[in-house]
Amino acid sequence: MAAKEIHRCTWAGTDADYIRYHDEEWGVPMTDDRALFEKLVLEGFQAGLSWITILRKRENFRAAFHNFDAERISRYAARDVERLMKNEGIIRNRAKIEATISNAQAFLTLSERAPFSQYLWGFLDGRPIVNEITSSKDIRTETDVSKRMSKALKADGFRFVGSTTLYAFMQSTGMVNDHLVTCFRYNQCAKLQKKLKIPGL
Template identity: 55%
Template sequence: MTDRCTWCGTDPLYVAYHDTEWGVPERDPRALWEKLVLDGFQAGLSWITILRKRDGFREEFDGFDPERVARWDAARIDRALQNPGIVRHRGKIEATVKGARLFLEIEGDQGFAPWLWSFVGGQPIQNRFASMAEVPAATPESTAMSKALKKRGFTFCGPVITYAFMQATGMVNDHMTGCPRHAELSAASTVG
């Protein structure tokens, strides 16, 4: 694909992520929780670091099954801290366990996916940025999502993290207008 967004560079893993996953609207609650967790783990690191460890995270966190992760105890957290296949950060691992419990509350109450998508009115925001310099680090929507997540008890979810999450899960279409994926995802969001 020529003219793809420049942020993915030429690393084959990053290019594949850009071409097939990033910006595709995600409505599966478990997949949304996984991406929120991984974006929290990214804090202070590069996304390619997390992407390279994603399979390790999936294995360690029981396939990101919130019901299983919510039952983790201190010994299970300590075991995760020994895994070199993930980012070994106690605070982020503990936040994931707490987040699993919060996910279950929200999912049972109103649905995790509908709740998160409500911050963009239920449909992807179609941005039209021609260069990376135009892309904001955070928006009013990501700030509102961050505040709501924090109010529920989530951590590692500041407005910059939630905006990256919104980009990754297709809540906003931030592919550059010259990138073929922008038009593809824009057209797909108007179908139905």
């Protein structure tokens, strides 16, 4: 008996790393503050590049940035910037590296008001958006919500958080379900999103 064919979003392609990311992470609701900060930073580094480039360097990023410990990153000095600029395992972009440091500082300041997860999910009132997309060409690159989130984060001192970057962030962290309805992960992620409860929202 032939194995049942698995239907995925077309962007997953045939690359093993991409398929694993699609099947296990993309679209799963994320609520951990550290993990959300990490994803926001990586989405910023991705600007102008392909996500697979970041994905293949993710473990290097985690090692280089002390597992995205915002407290520690916020204290990085000039020597740390130079250390990172010499690290061939990450994207050596000075502006993005320096933005990561200032973003860590902004993250800590914002966290004094409310948990980062509550702040971000508040733009959706704690309820993920579950779209019904039948073709990859219908997937949007930004929305009114991503524009509002981008504007607010910039006002709070974050950098490399444009509305397109923020929409990709929303897709990857399960704030939006943009799996194609024919994809086997669509219903799985929709169920997780339906059960989501954000404290304070």
